[in-house]
Amino acid sequence: MFENVASIEGLFYFAGLVAVIASLKVVTGNNTVHALLYLVVSLLAVAVCFYLMGAPFAAGLEVIVYAGAILVLFVFAVLMFGLGADETKNAPKSKSLANMMGAMLLAAALLVEIVVIINNAEMQQSLQANVISSKAVGIMLYGPYLLAVEIASFLLLSGLLAGYHYAKPDATGGDL
Amino acid sequence: MTTIPLFHVLILSSLLFLIGFVGVVARKNTLFMLMSLEVMLNAVGVAFIGAGSVWQQADGQVMFVLILTLAAAEVAVGLALLIRMQNKYRSLDIDLLNQMKG
Numbered sequence: 001m002f003e004n005v006a007s008i009e010g011l012f013y014f015a016g017l018v019a020v021i022a023s024l025k026v027v028t029g030n031n032t033v034h035a036l037l038y039l040v041v042s043l044l045a046v047a048v049c050f051y052l053m054g055a056p057f058a059a060g061l062e063v064i065v066y067a068g069a070i071l072v073l074f075v076f077a078v079l080m081f082g083l084g085a086d087e088t089k090n091a092p093k094s095k096s097l098a099n100m101m102g103a104m105l106l107a108a109a110l111l112v113e114i115v116v117i118i119n120n121a122e123m124q125q126s127l128q129a130n131v132i133s134s135k136a137v138g139i140m141l142y143g144p145y146l147l148a149v150e151i152a153s154f155l156l157l158s159g160l161l162a163g164y165h166y167a168k169p170d171a172t173g174g175d176l
Numbered sequence: 177m178t179t180i181p182l183f184h185v186l187i188l189s190s191l192l193f194l195i196g197f198v199g200v201v202a203r204k205n206t207l208f209m210l211m212s213l214e215v216m217l218n219a220v221g222v223a224f225i226g227a228g229s230v231w232q233q234a235d236g237q238v239m240f241v242l243i244l245t246l247a248a249a250e251v252a253v254g255l256a257l258l259i260r261m262q263n264k265y266r267s268l269d270i271d272l273l274n275q276m277k278g
Contacts, residue, residue, distance in 0.1 A: 008179045016188040023192055023215045027199035032207055039211055046218055049188070053180060053229040058237050062221075065244050070214070070251050077255040078207070081262050126179065136234040137241070145238050152245040159249030166256035169263075 008123060011113055012052045018106050019045035025102065032078050036071060037103040043067045044110055052117070054127060057134035185226030192219035206261065206268045210254045217247045 022042035029035035043066045050059035117123055141149055192215060199212025221240045228236015258268060265272045 009184075012180050013184070016191075019188070020191055020195065023195045026211055026215060027195055027203070027208070029208070032205075035208065035211060039214065042215065043218065046192075046222060049222060050225050053185065053225055055225045055229060055237055055240075058221075058225050058240050061241065061244060065248065066214075066218070070248055073251055073255060074211070077259065080259055081207075081268070130229065130232065132228065132232065132234050132237060137237045140234045140238045141241065145242075148238075148242055152242055155249045156245055159252040163252040163256040166253070167259045 008052055008126065011117060012049060014113060015045045015048040015052065015110065018110060019049065022106055036074055036078065037100060040067050040071055041103050041106045043071070044107065048110055048113060054130045055132060057137055182226055182230045186223060189219045189223040189226065192222065204270050206258055206270050209270065210251065210258070213250070214247060217243055
């Protein structure tokens with residue numbers, strides 16, 4: 001079944017298609033939580049693209065940091081907003097699993113694709129041949145890009161402070 | 177040398193960027209604008225990784241890591257501001273923010 005598309009290019013185009021479809025659903029969605037679900041699928045599809053481009057380190061970072069941390073931040077914020085009107089107005093009427101069927105189908109397609117990649121020894125070999133190791137990335141990060149890493153750490157610190165300051169309720173007010 | 181042509185990677189990247197850009201410009205809900213910003217940042221990451229993999233340099237992935245930290249900081253500040261906005265206006269409509277002082 002997968003003989004005709006089981007090349008690295010074919011699988012890349014497929015993952016890219018999934019990413020584009022999921023991103024379109026994010027942008028055109030009405031319900032916030034469903035849009036977040038599609039955003040997760042989009043990020044996972046892009047992670048598969050990274051893996052096929054020979055960057056497994058970046059693919060892992062994409063899953064762990066983007067889909068794992070940033071999206072959870074989104075979900076927590078949505079919970080804090082208490083978007084009751086969003087649920088009553090924009091959610092589909094049915095309460096069954098059919099709500100999530102689109103995102104689940106896309107995610108299942110990605111899972112099948114990953115299994116195909118891992119099971120195909122020939123493809124693994126050609127992927128291994130042009131992989132950029134995380135060691136090389138680390139050497140670059142702490143060599144020529146050391147200043148950029150320091151600036152990024154300042155950026156994260158300022159993000160932390162700003163997040164703390166702005167999200168604080170007025171009642172607890174006072175100086176930072 | 178990878179088997180995926182750089183041109184096709186750039187097509188995918190610009191498609192994703194365009195989708196995110198249309199989302200930022202067209203949506204009125206600030207939460208959806210933030211999500212579209214994420215899609216845009218992600219698209220730039222695809223371009224960097226693709227270029228890094230074509231030239232077999234680690235620089236692409238270094239830039240991706242930096243984009244990742246930028247996205248994390250941006251989302252933290254953005255969501256905190258949205259919580260502020262929700263508390264003040266009970267809405268996330270961007271059109272409520274059309275005055276500098278109020």
